[in-house]
Amino acid sequence: MNRNEIVAHIEETKSLLCVGLDTDLDKIPTHLLSNEDPIFAFNKAIIDATAAHCVAYKPNTAFYEAYGLEGWKSFEKTVSYIKENYPKHMVIADAKRGDIGNTAARYAKAFLDTLNCDAITVAPYMGKDSVQPFSGRKGKWVIVLGLTSNPGADDIQKLELSNGLAVSQSVMDSVASWIPNDELMFVVGATRPDELAKIRSRYPETFFLVPGVGAQGGSAAEVVEAGCVKGIYGLLINASRGVIYASSGDDFAEAAGRAAEKLKMEMAGAFA
Numbered sequence: 001m002n003r004n005e006i007v008a009h010i011e012e013t014k015s016l017l018c019v020g021l022d023t024d025l026d027k028i029p030t031h032l033l034s035n036e037d038p039i040f041a042f043n044k045a046i047i048d049a050t051a052a053h054c055v056a057y058k059p060n061t062a063f064y065e066a067y068g069l070e071g072w073k074s075f076e077k078t079v080s081y082i083k084e085n086y087p088k089h090m091v092i093a094d095a096k097r098g099d100i101g102n103t104a105a106r107y108a109k110a111f112l113d114t115l116n117c118d119a120i121t122v123a124p125y126m127g128k129d130s131v132q133p134f135s136g137r138k139g140k141w142v143i144v145l146g147l148t149s150n151p152g153a154d155d156i157q158k159l160e161l162s163n164g165l166a167v168s169q170s171v172m173d174s175v176a177s178w179i180p181n182d183e184l185m186f187v188v189g190a191t192r193p194d195e196l197a198k199i200r201s202r203y204p205e206t207f208f209l210v211p212g213v214g215a216q217g218g219s220a221a222e223v224v225e226a227g228c229v230k231g232i233y234g235l236l237i238n239a240s241r242g243v244i245y246a247s248s249g250d251d252f253a254e255a256a257g258r259a260a261e262k263l264k265m266e267m268a269g270a271f272a
């Protein structure tokens with residue numbers, strides 16, 4: 001999926017929303033638990049209810065790995081379901097991988113080739129040889145952690161280096177010199193809109209995956225204000241719990257659809 005296709009889909013749906021499929025058997029409606037594959041049954045209902053209001057899905061691998069082989073099967077079925085039924089929607093494996101080059105190449109093969117995701121999140125701490133193996137696949141994206149949404153981002157990412165740059169800033173500069181812009185995105189948290197605006201001015205043409213809306217307190221409207229770029233938009237704004245657990249009752253899918261639509265409306269400033 002190339003940049004023009006992502007932008008065209010954003011314009012068609014009038015949405016920047018990415019729905020996070022962080023599916024937890026302790027949180028899904030109990031009536032689904034008798035299903036042969038409750039995770040997939042939940043995901044399928046959520047996807048069908050939200051597809052009209054979003055442009056991407058982001059299953060976080062932790063929620064699938066937690067259930068071993070069965071979880072991986074649910075992950076694979078979820079990716080295939082999106083690909084077959086909603087081929088314009090981007091599938092982001094939120095796996096936050098990072099290892100020596102030889103191993104990183106296998107992570108890249110696993111998520112981008114075998115599982116056929118469009119993108120994978122990557123932790124850049126181990127440097128160039130750990131990030132570059134994810135690059136070079138036509139239509140696939142490497143989404144590198146820039147400035148994350150959690151409080152712990154202050155512990156290391158915000159430390160100031162002797163050149164006056166924050167660690168996160170210096171890391172993003174390096175990553176941007178390793179990976180071509182048409183296959184690179186940065187993760188930038190929604191919880192720090194002022195920081196997001198500064199990062200946007202440093203990378204005016206790079207797409208950002210922005211988690212932290214809803215359950216973590218970030219606002220979709222503020223993210224649009226701080227980071228949207230005329231013409232390319234440049235944002236995929238993620239919400240997971242705030243959408244998929246909008247209701248724990250029989251109406252869970254309809255409630256997720258309504259929550260996704262509400263978030264889409266909060267992003268209207270991008271299309272004004």
Ligand SMILES: O=c1ccn([C@@H]2O[C@H](COP(=O)(O)O)[C@@H](O)[C@H]2O)c(=O)[nH]1
Nearest residue numbers: 060148149189211212215216239240241
């Ligand atoms: O900086 C980051 C990077 C990744 N995440 C992930 O995004 C979702 C957010 O879930 P919510 O329920 O909408 O809070 C989750 O998968 C995180 O692991 C992030 O939150 N911040």
